[in-house]
Amino acid sequence: xxxxxxxxxxxxxxxxxxxxxxxxxxxxxxxxxxxxxxxxxxxxxxxxxxxxxxxxxxxxxxxxxxxxxxxxxxxxxxxxxxxxxxxxxxxxxxxxxxxxxxxxxxxxxxxxxxxxxxxxxxxxxxxxxxxxxxxxxxxxxxxxxxxxxxxxxxxxxxxxxxxxxxxxxxxxxxxxxxxxxxxxxxxxxxxxxxxxxxxxxxxxxxxxxxxxxxxxxxxxx
Numbered sequence: 638x639x640x641x642x643x644x645x646x647x648x649x650x651x652x653x654x655x656x657x658x659x660x661x662x663x664x665x666x667x668x669x670x671x672x673x674x675x676x677x678x679x680x681x682x683x684x685x686x687x688x689x690x691x692x693x694x695x696x697x698x699x700x701x702x703x704x705x706x707x708x709x710x711x712x713x714x715x716x717x718x719x720x721x722x723x724x725x726x727x728x729x730x731x732x733x734x735x736x737x738x739x740x741x742x743x744x745x746x747x748x749x750x751x752x753x754x755x756x757x758x759x760x761x762x763x764x765x766x767x768x769x770x771x772x773x774x775x776x777x778x779x780x781x782x783x784x785x786x787x788x789x790x791x792x793x794x795x796x797x798x799x800x801x802x803x804x805x806x807x808x809x810x811x812x813x814x815x816x817x818x819x820x821x822x823x824x825x826x827x828x829x830x831x832x833x834x835x836x837x838x839x840x841x842x843x844x845x846x847x848x849x850x851x852x853x854x855x856x857x858x
Contacts, residue, residue, distance in 0.1 A: 659690065669695040671729040672721040674795075676702045680823055681735055695721045701740030701791065702732060705762045707801040715802065722804040722814065729846070730805070732796055733819040733828075734788045741787045745770065762798070766791040789838055792818040793831065796847065809849035816847040 653660060673683045674697045683689075683696055697717045705714055721727045734741075743749045743760060744767045750757040760767075769790050770783070777783045796818050799805055808814035818831035820838055830844025831837070838844075 659692075663692045667692050667695070667725065669693055669721070669725055669727055671695070671731055672697065672718065672725075672727045673731050673733065674698075674702055674704065674799075675733040675821075676700065676735055676738060676740065678735060678738065681733070681821060683733070686821060686828070695725060695727060697721075700756065700759060701738065701744075701763055702734050702795060703740075703759065703762045703791075704732070704795045704798040704802075706798045707803065709762065718799070718802050719804045722802075722808050726813075728813065729815050729817060730799065731817045731819055732792055732799065733821055734792045735821045736785065736788065736823050738784070738788050741766075741791055742784060744791075745784065745787055763791055763794065766794045769794070789820055789831075792820060796831075812849060814849070816849075817844070818847065 670689070670693050673687075673694045675681055675683055677698045677700050683694055684691075687694065695717075697714065699714065703714075704718070705712070707715060718730075721730070740756070740760065740763075743753075743756060744763055747757070750760070766787060770787050774783065774786050777786055796816055799816065800809065805814065805816075809816070818838075819841060820829045821827075822829070828841040829838035830841040831847070832839050832844045833847055834845060
């Protein structure tokens with residue numbers, strides 16, 4: 638705890654004093670560039686990873702970077718997404734998984750969740766991820782490779798859940814919002830982005846945003 642208190646003192650005496658104008662400006666409101674959805678894991682620091690300043694990322698975190706489908710629960714996730722899109726008008730949503738994810742490991746090994754009823758219930762929102770891995774990835778037996786596949790598939794599943802949120806669906810239909818699926822690899826510092834055209838995760842600088850909702854061409858009246 639003392640380390641945290643010392644850190645606050647250092648922030649106030651050095652960082653804040655040197656960037657006082659920035660923080661005074663932030664007191665007037667926020668205009669974040671993106672909503673960044675990621676895991677609660679302490680090894681991820683979105684602002685450090687993206688080299689962004691205070692006020693540039695609107696961040697949502699939970700175990701497993703999960704986005705419950707709209708209507709299943711009305712909790713902090715739905716409220717955060719709605720506020721980011723409808724009020725803050727973010728233009729991009731990034732959903733970022735990571736290597737060595739404990740939540741995804743629990744999804745693969747339900748026995749690890751004994752005594753963790755809240756975690757077990759929360760991971761029901763990633764049930765599709767578990768089903769995909771169980772039925773489509775039986776050929777992968779290596780534990781590390783299987784966990785990596787689970788992390789990647791979960792990013793895609795949660796992006797689909799994200800599309801069920803009305804504010805997101807409407808903004809995508811207007812062409813005012815882009816979705817991005819990322820995976821961060823702790824041990825190398827690499828970030829991979831899902832490219833729908835390639836149907837795989839590629840270095841993030843080469844990944845294209847996921848396509849929005851395709852609107853049918855209506856006949857002229």
